[in-house]
Amino acid sequence: MLAKDCKRKVILTGDRPTGKLHLGHFVGSLQRRVELQNSGQFDEINILVADDQALTDNWDNPKKVRDNIIEVTLDYLSAGIDPDKSFICIQSGIPALHALTFYYMNLVTTQRLSRNPTVKSEMLMRGFNGSESEDDNVAGLPAGFFTYPVSQTADITAFKATTVPAGEDQMPMIEQAREIAHRFNTIYKCDVLVEPDILIPENAAQRRLPGIDGKAKMSKSLGNGIFLSDDAATVKKKVMSMYTDPTHINVADPGHVEGNMVFTYLDAFLRDDSQFADYLPDYKNLEEMKEHYQRGGLGDMKCKKFLLKVMEDLLQPIRENRAKWETNINDVYDILKAGTDHAVQVTNQTLHECRDAMRINYFDDKDAMVKSWESWLNESHTKN
Numbered sequence: 001m002l003a004k005d006c007k008r009k010v011i012l013t014g015d016r017p018t019g020k021l022h023l024g025h026f027v028g029s030l031q032r033r034v035e036l037q038n039s040g041q042f043d044e045i046n047i048l049v050a051d052d053q054a055l056t057d058n059w060d061n062p063k064k065v066r067d068n069i070i071e072v073t074l075d076y077l078s079a080g081i082d083p084d085k086s087f088i089c090i091q092s093g094i095p096a097l098h099a100l101t102f103y104y105m106n107l108v109t110t111q112r113l114s115r116n117p118t119v120k121s122e123m124l125m126r127g128f129n130g131s132e133s134e135d136d137n138v139a140g141l142p143a144g145f146f147t148y149p150v151s152q153t154a155d156i157t158a159f160k161a162t163t164v165p166a167g168e169d170q171m172p173m174i175e176q177a178r179e180i181a182h183r184f185n186t187i188y189k190c191d192v193l194v195e196p197d198i199l200i201p202e203n204a205a206q207r208r209l210p211g212i213d214g215k216a217k218m219s220k221s222l223g224n225g226i227f228l229s230d231d232a233a234t235v236k237k238k239v240m241s242m243y244t245d246p247t248h249i250n251v252a253d254p255g256h257v258e259g260n261m262v263f264t265y266l267d268a269f270l271r272d273d274s275q276f277a278d279y280l281p282d283y284k285n286l287e288e289m290k291e292h293y294q295r296g297g298l299g300d301m302k303c304k305k306f307l308l309k310v311m312e313d314l315l316q317p318i319r320e321n322r323a324k325w326e327t328n329i330n331d332v333y334d335i336l337k338a339g340t341d342h343a344v345q346v347t348n349q350t351l352h353e354c355r356d357a358m359r360i361n362y363f364d365d366k367d368a369m370v371k372s373w374e375s376w377l378n379e380s381h382t383k384n
Contacts, residue, residue: 011036012161012196014048014091017068018058021075022225024218027206027268028167032199034080036165045086046159046343047076049336052091052098053151056144073332075228078322083335089343090336091155096347100154100354101147107183108150108176116149117172153177157193158347165199168207169217174198190357192350206268214243214261226311228318235315239308244300251299257290262303269310279309 013029015021021030037045049072054065073088081088091097113119123141144151156164156177164174174196181193201207210216211224218225226238244262248255257263266286273285280302283289289306292298325332355361362369 008043008160009041009163010159010161010194011042011045011163011165012048012156012159013046013165014050014155015072016050016054017065017072018054019068019220020071020227020229021079022218022220022227023269024167024209024211024225025075026079026228027201027203027209029165029201030076030079030081031206032165032201033086036163036199037080037082037085042163044159046161046339046346047081047086047088048091048155048343049073049088050091050155053148056142056148059142059144069336070329070332071229073336074322074325077325077332077335078318079228080321083339087339087342088335089339093340094158094343094347096158096344096351097151097154099351100158100347101151103354103358104150104153104180104184105147107180107187110146112176112179113146113149116176118169119146119148119172121169122148149173149176150180153180156196157181158350159343160194160346160350161196162194163199164196168200171198171200184354184357188357190353192353192357203268209268210261210264212238212242212261214259228315229322230315231319232312232316235311236308239304239311240301242304242307244303248293248300252296254296255293255298255300257293262300262307263290263293265307266303266310269307269314271310271313275310275313280306 011033013033015025033045033047036042049069051065051069054068055062058064069090076088077083123145152173153176156174157180164170164177166174178195181195184193185191208216209218211218211222212226213222213224215222215224226235230238242261242265245256245260247253263286266289270286276283276285276289280289283292289298289303293303352361356364359372
């Protein structure tokens with residue numbers, strides 16, 4: 001459900017520019033962003049290139065982050081993000097986000113941050129968690145990375161986002177954002193901040209897409225992903241190497257579809273039954289195909305070739321769009337600049353409202369500040 005107290009429906013979502021986007025990003029949120037953008041149901045859609053957050057574990061290699069800002073933006077535009085309908089902005093170019101992050105840090109404890117499941121998972125994946133003790137597991141962790149959920153809360157609330165399209169793994173992050181927003185409004189007796197809702201994919205197979213190697217999550221750092229910018233030859237090589245069922249040695253052997261990446265990806269990417277009529281008329285639908293594989297008589301190679309056709313139906317239009325945008329990088333730059341300029345205006349207003357609620361907008365009302373000091377002085381004299 002959307003926040004009840006907010007008249008405008010606003011989306012905030014985004015990605016860290018640490019590499020090209022892959023299919024996990026696409027089904028986890030990017031595909032949904034395009035659908036929502038074209039639905040006409042939202043008043044504003046903001047997509048954040050989170051370069052500040054990318055630096056929390058790439059502080060020694062800012063070039064990696066800088067070089068990937070254009071790459072990620074090309075992926076957005078290629079997948080169907082329309083700059084006439086959505087704003088794409090760069091996080092580091094929005095000063096209000098930094099100020100709000102600092103204020104919010106006082107509203108959450110280190111103990112609460114250390115319990116965030118998403119942070120824990122990311123810590124393990126990046127090798128930051130050097131101890132089995134919960135008390136010591138942040139000893140070698142950069143403070144910026146540890147406070148990632150606070151920064152993300154600043155991003156979301158600065159735009160007064162009501163909805164955050166994201167993968168299932170981001171649910172703990174959004175819950176923490178809700179907590180911080182609620183705490184701010186409660187402490188400062190205001191309704192400035194909106195408590196956001198997450199919008200996860202309806203298709204269960206799309207919520208946390210595994211890597212082609214069968215690992216729990218497709219990841220740039222693990223090298224087990226299919227990227228939106230991969231050419232046809234690369235996609236074919238990756239699909240043909242995809243993890244299937246190690247017990248399905250011979251075609252006649254009964255096979256398992258659970259944990260078999262070919263069928264997991266078909267669950268996630270099969271558009272409709274018409275693709276069987278076009279590419280694999282032996283079956284009417286995926287259930288028939290699964291049943292044949294499970295009873296034996298259907299080979300992995302045939303399954304992979306069908307999946308490859310399904311993948312190419314999805315990826316070929318994206319490649320064509322990317323080729324057009326790659327010849328107009330100056331336009332891509334202008335899109336980022338315009339989106340960031342818009343974001344600065346929106347987030348500065350939220351920051352101003354937050355400072356008003358905290359009564360720290362010192363230079364907005366000289367009389368109020370002087371009267372506050374006089375009141376404090378009188379109280380001090382009375383006590384003494």
